[in-house]
Amino acid sequence: MNFFKKDKKTALEAMDLAQFIAFGPVVFQVARVLRNKGILSVIEERGSAGITLEEIVDRVHVSRYGVRVLLESALGIGLVVENEGSYVLTRTGYFILHDPLTKVNMDFVHDVCYKGLFDLDKSIETGKPEGLKTLGNWSTVYEGLSQLPAHIQKSWFAFDHFFSDNAFPAVLKNVYRDGIKNILDIGGNTGKWAIASVNYAPDIHVTIMDLPGQLDMARKKIEELGLSDRVSFYSTNILDESLPFPKGFDAVWMSQFLDCFSEGEIVSILKRCAASVNEEGYILILEAFWDTQRFDTAAFCLQQTSIYFTAIANGNSQMYDSRVFKQCIEDAELEIVEQVDGIGLSHSLLKCRKKR
Numbered sequence: 001m002n003f004f005k006k007d008k009k010t011a012l013e014a015m016d017l018a019q020f021i022a023f024g025p026v027v028f029q030v031a032r033v034l035r036n037k038g039i040l041s042v043i044e045e046r047g048s049a050g051i052t053l054e055e056i057v058d059r060v061h062v063s064r065y066g067v068r069v070l071l072e073s074a075l076g077i078g079l080v081v082e083n084e085g086s087y088v089l090t091r092t093g094y095f096i097l098h099d100p101l102t103k104v105n106m107d108f109v110h111d112v113c114y115k116g117l118f119d120l121d122k123s124i125e126t127g128k129p130e131g132l133k134t135l136g137n138w139s140t141v142y143e144g145l146s147q148l149p150a151h152i153q154k155s156w157f158a159f160d161h162f163f164s165d166n167a168f169p170a171v172l173k174n175v176y177r178d179g180i181k182n183i184l185d186i187g188g189n190t191g192k193w194a195i196a197s198v199n200y201a202p203d204i205h206v207t208i209m210d211l212p213g214q215l216d217m218a219r220k221k222i223e224e225l226g227l228s229d230r231v232s233f234y235s236t237n238i239l240d241e242s243l244p245f246p247k248g249f250d251a252v253w254m255s256q257f258l259d260c261f262s263e264g265e266i267v268s269i270l271k272r273c274a275a276s277v278n279e280e281g282y283i284l285i286l287e288a289f290w291d292t293q294r295f296d297t298a299a300f301c302l303q304q305t306s307i308y309f310t311a312i313a314n315g316n317s318q319m320y321d322s323r324v325f326k327q328c329i330e331d332a333e334l335e336i337v338e339q340v341d342g343i344g345l346s347h348s349l350l351k352c353r354k355k356r
């Protein structure tokens with residue numbers, strides 16, 4: 001990974017980017033409103049011939065003034081170009097409109113993070129998710145996930161599942177090739193890994209361990225699918241070290257889970273995981289690390305996602321640099337026996353065992 005080693009911008013490019021940052025929230029909201037009001041779609045329909053301001057006003061439920069200020073802002077952002085009064089969508093405008101990754105990121109940032117980010121400075125000072133009060137009165141977002149307003153919950157799950165949905169099919173074969181039959185899925189959420197696993201082979205049993213709210217959602221889904229004899233449920237709050245882990249598993253599976261915790265908490269969780277598996281058992285970790293990405297934009301997305309954890313989720317975790325994360329594994333007296341990068345969009349699989 002060589003992206004972050006050199007300042008490659010000219011002074012002019014650097015000045016441009018500084019202004020983009022200064023007006024970042026404006027740029028973000030304009031792009032989102034243009035997308036949601038259908039203005040970008042109307043422009044796209046006309047292709048390279050373009051469309052005038054008046055024609056756009058006729059097609060959308062926005063005033064002439066509204067369309068004009070949005071379009072003029074869009075010119076500066078680079079979402080559209082204008083020639084003799086006709087507006088044409090740019091490639092960036094196309095991605096705002098159609099790219100699924102851009103859509104989940106934008107909806108997540110707006111619905112889950114935007115208001116809470118206003119208090120980022122306080123979160124940095126206190127180590128608490130000071131922005132979470134914009135969503136509800138909980139100490140972490142996970143306590144409130146099942147109670148979030150429907151549109152916010154939709155954006156949260158769309159964001160979370162976008163990455164794991166891409167990774168799960170790519171990793172199932174590797175996970176189950178060593179004869180794992182009885183697996184504990186910690187942070188199993190709505191049951192997606194459990195469902196993928198029991199559909200993968202008839203002799204796999206999954207126990208989902210999560211907070212009670214998420215467990216209820218998972219149980220409902222598993223019942224609907226008629227898979228209740230293949231999946232068990234174990235309710236807990238993993239931050240309470242006095243609560244026991246279930247024991248006797250071939251492996252523990254944690255996908256996009258440990259990034260919800262601080263380094264100290266990760267070490268504590270990993271030590272307790274080790275006690276849950278047999279001597280030869282595996283601790284399997286699926287995570288996205290910003291330093292193992294092939295593309296700098298992928299690293300960028302993960303680095304910015306960290307700030308959601310700081311301001312909204314819990315105040316003390318992040319999308320980790322793999323070097324920091326591996327130190328936690330070392331501190332928990334586990335060893336990595338295999339690492340597979342490049343899974344799905346951005347994930348790495350770390351297969352760990354107890355140190356001998």
Ligand SMILES: C[S@@+](CC[C@H](N)C(=O)[O-])C[C@H]1O[C@@H](n2cnc3c(N)ncnc32)[C@H](O)[C@@H]1O
Nearest residue numbers: 142164187188189210211214237238239255256
């Ligand atoms: C980011 S989601 C990951 C979901 C899923 N494993 C995936 O890969 O899509 C994190 C999960 O960890 C659970 N979680 C967070 N804090 C927890 C805690 N203190 N105790 C138990 N589970 C917790 C959340 O409820 C949520 O289901």
